[in-house]
Amino acid sequence: MPVVKEVEAVYLRANIAYDGTDFRGFQIQARGRTVQGVLEQALARLSGVPVRIVGAGRTDSGVHANGQVVAFSLPWRHDLATLRRALNAILPDDLAVLQLELAEGRFHPRFSAHSREYRYFLWRGEVRSPLHERFSYHVSGALDFALMQRAARILVGRYDFSSFGKPPAGNNPVREVLQSDWWQDGRMWLYRVEANAFLWRMVRRLVMALVWVGQKRWTVEQLAAVLAAKDLAMAPPPAPAKGLFLWQVNY
Amino acid sequence: MPVVKEVEAVYLRANIAYDGTDFRGFQIQARGRTVQGVLEQALARLSGVPVRIVGAGRTDSGVHANGQVVAFSLPWRHDLATLRRALNAILPDDLAVLQLELAEGRFHPRFSAHSREYRYFLWRGEVRSPLHERFSYHVSGALDFALMQRAARILVGRYDFSSFGKPPAGNNPVREVLQSDWWQDGRMWLYRVEANAFLWRMVRRLVMALVWVGQKRWTVEQLAAVLAAKDLAMAPPPAPAKGLFLWQVNY
Structure with a gap:
């Protein structure tokens, strides 16, 4: 009988990036192309065994990532540079x-x-831009940057964010926002928000609330009142997924 | 008999932008989706008559534009802001x-x-980036920026560029390059080239030549010798279309 040499399993951590446009979100589902599904398939193909991955954040359909973090174990006898190269060779372009x-x-x-950072891109050109369409939300017309900055700053702190998102069933809706600010890069306005964790769709609802403040549909005080109300019925609709990036996860 | 009021035709100039990924270039063809074809269709739909457009540059399949210029005349009784809004409402996202x-x-x-400016985007991350895939060419590995800058600068001037492209049948292959330089924006390296006009695929061949200099496959002196040889057989292959943008046309 031949001696079959067992390949030892290694436990790995990966930083991954994706263009979320053509994914139905991160988490594997019965139907539809997901980040988890595509990555697990590639890992299975390379290792010869089924591989399960765990991600840091379950980004929604259409949301992009620049620094999503996943972990998995798989049997692998070569070095990690080889595995990365092999994976990037068989993974799709996005x-x-x-x-x-x-x-x-x-x-x-x-x-x-211990924290996650998301970024949101707002395209401020007078007309929509085919070159920024995929990765930003086009908001034309007057928008008061200083007011949006003031409003963003009041979100920093430890609050019950029930007015902006749902926690997982029965869980605590309190989150600690560590950073929340805007900056401009030409006609692109960027929002950065870092928190210990986020409620479902919280970032996109916060962005839309800040845009409403910029458009003077809400005052900064109204935003504060909505936050204090802890009532999801008062939330604005979420800003479009395509402007949102899971930017970085901090450990 | 009712009096039919004739609508006067106006002659217009438009700056247009497009994501070239899903177009088979600018110029209308028997088959395939082109920028000219899609724009003419939209103009015909709004004005009720067939409209022909003329463009500043016939960008190839996959090449993007930030500042393509077109002209056309059409009967229009409302103001131009209304026409622009109506066009952008019916034109596709790209x-x-x-x-x-x-x-x-x-x-x-x-x-x-009197001149055209093109820009080329080179993604210098160690691995390919799904977020930059669509609008840049990924070149990993060593690349000597200073050498590429030196090589870019020697292209400025009035030369016969036959080694880098074909002129329209029987035409003069001499072009005057006014600007040619590189700069860095994080891990993106950008090349800007302005000339009175360009030969077919000249920018993409120049970019590949400059990359070869950066990779030390060619010395700056070899690049100069290829330019002097006026022989298209010595040209490197064109760099991928997806990294190229028709940036601006100057009048």
Whole structure:
């Protein structure tokens, strides 16, 4: 009988990026192309065994990522540079593994994270731009930057964000926002928000609320009142998914 | 008999932008979706008559534009802001009219232009980026920026560029390059080249030549020798279309 040499499994952590346009979100589903589904398939193809991945954040359909973090274990006998190269060669153009490293056994992409940073891109050209269509939300017309900045700043702190999103069933709706500000890069306005964690669709609802403040549909005081009300019925609709990026997860 | 009021035709000049990914170039063809075809259809739909447009540059399949200029005349009784809004409402997401104004009768997008500026985007990340895939060419590995800058600068001047492109049948292959330089914006390297006009695929061949210099496949002196040879057989292959933008046309 031949001796079959077992390949040891390694536990890995990967930083991945994706263009969310053609994915139905991160999490695997019965139907539809998902980031998790495509990545698990590629890992299975390379390792010869089924592989399950765990991600730091379940981005919605259409949301992009520049620094999503995932972990998985798989049998692999070569080095990690080879694995990364092989993965990027078979993954589709809209998904790539940026970094790959050995993880400690106790590492968990979601539970080990102490904060997440999202960014939202607002295109401020007078007309829509075909070159920015895919990765930003076009808002033309008057928008008061200083008011939006003031409104963004009042979100920093530890609050019950029930007016802006739903926590997972039965969970605590309190989140701690560590950074919340706007800056301009030419005709692109960028919003950066960092928190220990976010409620479902919270970033996109916050962005729309800030745009409403910029458009003077809401005053900064009204935004504060909505936050204090802890009532999702008072929330504005979420801003479009295509402007949102999971930018970085901090451990 | 009712009196039919004739609508006067106006001669217009438009700055347009497009994501070239899903177009088979600018110029209308028997088959395939082209910028000219889609824009003429929209203009015909709004004005009720067939409309022909003339463009400043016939960008190839996959090449983008930020500042393509076109001219056309059509019967229109409302103001130009209304026409622009109506056009952008019916044009697809990957094509937009940025500016629209009355043109003088003697204006010709191609013949009146005194120079064109193209830009080329090179993504220098270690691995390919799904977020930059659509609008840049990924070149990993060592690339000597200073050498590429030196090589770019020697292209400025009035030369016979036969080694880098074909002129229209029987035409003069001499072009005057006014600007040719690189700069860096994070991990994106940008090349800007302005000339009175360009030969077919000249920009993409120049870019590839400059990349070869950066990779030390060619010395700056070899590039100069290829330019002096006036022989298209010595040209490198064109860099991918997706990194190229018709940036601006100057009148």
